[in-house]
Amino acid sequence: MPSSSRRAFGGRHELGQNFLVDRHVVARIAALVPPGPVLELGAGDGALTRQLAVRAGDVTAVELDPGRAAGLRRALGRRVRVVQADMLRFRFDAAVPNVVSNVPFGITTPVLRHLLAQGAWTTAVLLLQWEVARKRAAVGGTTLLTASWWPWYEFGLAGRVPASAFRPRPGVDGGILVIRRRQEPLVPPAERVAYQRLLREAFRGDRLLPAIRRAVPAPHRWLAAQGLDEWARPRELTAEMWAALYEAASPRRRNR
Known part of the structure; x- marks a missing residue:
């Protein structure tokens, strides 16, 4: 893809997007997603998408880059519903309880705010920067963002992902954050x-x-x-x- 087109659609350098290449990490993340329909935000080249597609349950993959979205449609056919859209503007379907995403490091906070404001999902498995994942899980003390949503969600840290699992290789490790909606909110x-x-x-x-x-x-x-x-x-x-x-x-x- 030409560099000008990549800039127009927020390519890897602009968004801090690093694609997963470690199959063991991909399988580990997919195993954390509960059974049932799943929405993947930022499908990229489809490493997670392919793993999710072999499970039972519908898979919807959202990808901003039209070239990558078209490639996923060609590769996965009817097994996955591919939507070419901006994950920060995508409206969630109430019938999809699970969300998964290898979140581009450059838009982590906007993605989290958009996700937490949606009322239609139950579990989210997110791959973030390691230190960001620790903060969101309140390891070593909570932050305003986490505390602001704690009455309605539980945040847990599900492990560290080495920088070597990504291409291009980032300067920091990743961390897996699991967010679950509380069945009984602490505040209405x-x-x-x-x-x-x-x-x-x-x-x-x-x-x-x-x-x-x-x-x-x-x-x-x-x-x-x-x-x-x-x-x-x-x-x-x-x-x-x-x-x-x-x-x-x-x-x-x-x-x-």
Whole structure:
């Protein structure tokens, strides 16, 4: 493909796209996807797509590059529904419970935000940069993005993928992140905007106490009840603690 066409459709260098070439890693990722229909975002040259196509269940592969999308159609025929589209604008089908993606490193955060805002899937298996996967799984402390979605999703780290598994070879290893939608949300979905507003305020500073003084009655007592002290940082809270903080900070709930 000419370099000008590759730039137009966000090629590997522009998006940080690195294709999987290690068959063992491909099989490992596919094995983490539960049975049933699956949506693959950013199918690329089809390493994962081919592995998914041998399973029972419908496979939909989304690929932005029209040349690669056409190649997948030729190679896989009717076994896979190939859609030439931008994964950041693709609307999910409620009948597809599973999502998998070797996410281009350059658009990791936009992809995650788009994915988490969709209401139609149950499990997502994502290949990200190793450090990004660790952060999203709250290894060593949580981040604003993860905590913002914790009441509705569980984030787990499913292993490390060496840089040698990709072509072109990136400068960092990959990590497999598994996201599962909670069967019982910790916060009602209808209150997501209010919850995330509280989270943004809480993460403004290094310590939690100054951010919650106005929101929570007796904040020292609340911290002590959670096993935290006045020096606690937002990154130290668990999903359950964030839900409890929202509960304590909601006037409507306090006055019921």
